[in-house]
Amino acid sequence: MEALINMVLLTLLAIVTIGVIRMKNLFAVVILSGIYSFLMASVFIVLDAIDVAMTEASVGAGISTVLLLGTLYLTKSEETEPLHKPYVALFLAAVTAGALIYGTLGLPPFGAPDAPIHLHVANRYIENWKEETGVPNVVTSVLASYRGFDTLGETAVIFTAGIGVLLLLKGRKSPGAETPDMQAEAVAARAAAREAEAEADAEDNLS
Amino acid sequence: MKMDLILRITTKLLIPFMLLFALYVQFHGDYGPGGGFQAGVITAAMVILYALIFGLKAAQRVVPVSVVQFMVPLGVLVYTGVGVYTMFKGGEFLNYNLLGHDRVHAQEWGILLVEIGVYITVSGTMTAIFYMFAGRGR
Amino acid sequence: MNPFIHELIAHYNQWITIFLMVSGLYIVIAKDNMVKKLVGLSLFQTSVYLLYISPGKILGGTPPIMDPKFSVYSNPLPHVLILTAIVVGVATLALGLALVVRINEAYGTIEEDEIFARGEEE
Numbered sequence: 001m002e003a004l005i006n007m008v009l010l011t012l013l014a015i016v017t018i019g020v021i022r023m024k025n026l027f028a029v030v031i032l033s034g035i036y037s038f039l040m041a042s043v044f045i046v047l048d049a050i051d052v053a054m055t056e057a058s059v060g061a062g063i064s065t066v067l068l069l070g071t072l073y074l075t076k077s078e079e080t081e082p083l084h085k086p087y088v089a090l091f092l093a094a095v096t097a098g099a100l101i102y103g104t105l106g107l108p109p110f111g112a113p114d115a116p117i118h119l120h121v122a123n124r125y126i127e128n129w130k131e132e133t134g135v136p137n138v139v140t141s142v143l144a145s146y147r148g149f150d151t152l153g154e155t156a157v158i159f160t161a162g163i164g165v166l167l168l169l170k171g172r173k174s175p176g177a178e179t180p181d182m183q184a185e186a187v188a189a190r191a192a193a194r195e196a197e198a199e200a201d202a203e204d205n206l207s
Numbered sequence: 208m209k210m211d212l213i214l215r216i217t218t219k220l221l222i223p224f225m226l227l228f229a230l231y232v233q234f235h236g237d238y239g240p241g242g243g244f245q246a247g248v249i250t251a252a253m254v255i256l257y258a259l260i261f262g263l264k265a266a267q268r269v270v271p272v273s274v275v276q277f278m279v280p281l282g283v284l285v286y287t288g289v290g291v292y293t294m295f296k297g298g299e300f301l302n303y304n305l306l307g308h309d310r311v312h313a314q315e316w317g318i319l320l321v322e323i324g325v326y327i328t329v330s331g332t333m334t335a336i337f338y339m340f341a342g343r344g345r
Numbered sequence: 346m347n348p349f350i351h352e353l354i355a356h357y358n359q360w361i362t363i364f365l366m367v368s369g370l371y372i373v374i375a376k377d378n379m380v381k382k383l384v385g386l387s388l389f390q391t392s393v394y395l396l397y398i399s400p401g402k403i404l405g406g407t408p409p410i411m412d413p414k415f416s417v418y419s420n421p422l423p424h425v426l427i428l429t430a431i432v433v434g435v436a437t438l439a440l441g442l443a444l445v446v447r448i449n450e451a452y453g454t455i456e457e458d459e460i461f462a463r464g465e466e467e
Contacts, residue, residue, distance in 0.1 A: 002404060003354055010361040017368045017388060026380055033384050040391050047402045048409070048419040050240040052394070052427050054232075058248040059435050063333055064387060066255055070340035071380055071442045075449040089375035097367040101360060109355030111404030113417070118403065122420045129411055134311035135237045135318060136411040138421040139428070143242065144318040147425060148301050151321070152290070154429045155283050155328050161436030162279045162332035168443040169339040193462060239410065244432055329432070336439045343446060 002046060003110065009043045025078055030068040037061035051139045211260075218260045225253040233326050237315070243322040247329025254334045263341050275335045282328025289320050358399040365392035377457040379445045383438060390434045397423045397430075 016036045023029050037060030044053035108115040125142055135141040143151055233246035258266035290301040298305045303317025369392060372385025401420035409421035445455055452460050 007357050014361055014364055017365055021368055021372060029384055047398050049398045049424050050408045052424050054240050054245045055428055055431050058245055059431055062252050063248060063435055064438055067439055067442050071445055074343055074446050075455050086375035089371055093367045093371040097363055100363045104356055104359040110358050111402055113403045117400055118420055122422045126418055133314045137237055138409040139424045140236050140242050142421055142425045144321050145314055152286055155286055155325055157433050158328055158332050158436055159279055159283050161440050162335050164440045165336045165339050165443045168447055169343055
């Protein structure tokens with residue numbers, strides 16, 4: 001039963017991803033990525049990862065969506081048609097997918113209790129929690145006590161990101177920023193590039 | 208009556224419960240899912256909701272930018288301070304067993320202080336990032 | 346038919362993970378809009394979280410919070426690693442979006458080919 005719910009949620013995730021690839025309106029893409037985060041949080045709950053589900057729901061569907069919407073407010077919200085066809089990217093993606101799928105055929109099946117990852121370190125954390133830390137939530141005890149150095153590094157990473165954004169965005173915009181003129185120039189450059197390509201194609205067809 | 212009357216009253220009702228839930232998640236991280244990160248992000252979401260409904264200036268009167276900027280390194284300092292304190296007591300960096308008389312009590316103290324440090328940094332950073340994006344202006 | 350269904354259930358998590366990973370990679374490589382590239386990057390990162398968490402599940406187990414009534418717990422170690430990874434991912438996204446805002450103010454656009462065209466003119 002758990003496996004069936006898992007498969008349905010994962011199929012929904014794949015459908016949302018196809019939507020993110022195809023949509024041109026960036027506002028819709030941001031909302032779809034919020035839906036993707038919520039579906040991923042539900043998958044994490046079915047997979048018994050409740051701490052991770054709470055973090056993914058609050059961080060992915062909360063903070064990420066707000067920051068992306070803030071960026072759309074400061075830039076534009078419609079994606080323009082790309083100039084080149086994406087055949088090389090599709091080929092690369094297909095080759096990578098094929099190699100990875102070939103690699104997964106040798107992995108242990110889903111949910112097996114005798115897979116190698118359950119046999120070594122995790123057993124020590126699960127068996128000795130009472131004498132060594134006294135905290136029933138094993139994830140918190142591993143995060144804050146057994147692997148406390150990693151959490152210190154992670155806090156330093158969040159600190160660095162905050163300092164970086166403060167450095168980049170603090171203060172008002174520089175008063176000489178001619179954004180509407182630059183946008184008009186950019187549109188003109190694009191139109192000129194399209195005309196040049198169309199002429200080149202027409203010449204190739206004639207000759 | 209304009210529709211934003213409903214939004215304003217609902218936000219005023221929701222915000223204390225959001226803060227209460229964030230502190231609950233923070234301090235009950237030992238017995239259920241939770242911990243510093245989740246609580247910090249929920250606190251930041253509370254400030255963001257207030258800023259969205261009542262305006263950025265009103266939110267910056269309640270939680271000033273200087274306070275938020277001060278909170279960003281304060282959490283890292285608290286975390287590293289716990290480690291340096293245990294070094295003063297004679298052990299290695301971040302050896303929680305030296306924080307109390309009994310091993311289990313000392314570990315609980317260590318985990319509590321460390322999670323408070325993480326909470327301060329995460330909530331400060333997420334709020335600061337939101338203030339920067341919202342205050343850039345066209 | 347039966348062995349194929351058996352293989353599907355055993356490896357469905359991993360195949361969907363690979364599909365999400367490869368779609369994220371495709372969005373980063375093929376699309377020109379910078380905000381869409383960052384969304385694709387965050388899709389890729391989330392699929393990596395799924396890659397780590399799904400082997401930790403034991404069918405018939407329970408979340409790793411100790412209680413005298415249960416005896417089989419899912420593996421807590423991937424949860425810890427992924428908690429760190431999620432927060433690092435949002436930190437990366439915030440910095441990337443701040444850079445996109447500054448690029449937009451400097452060049453007037455966030456499409457990569459337009460920025461390259463302006464760069465060639467200068």
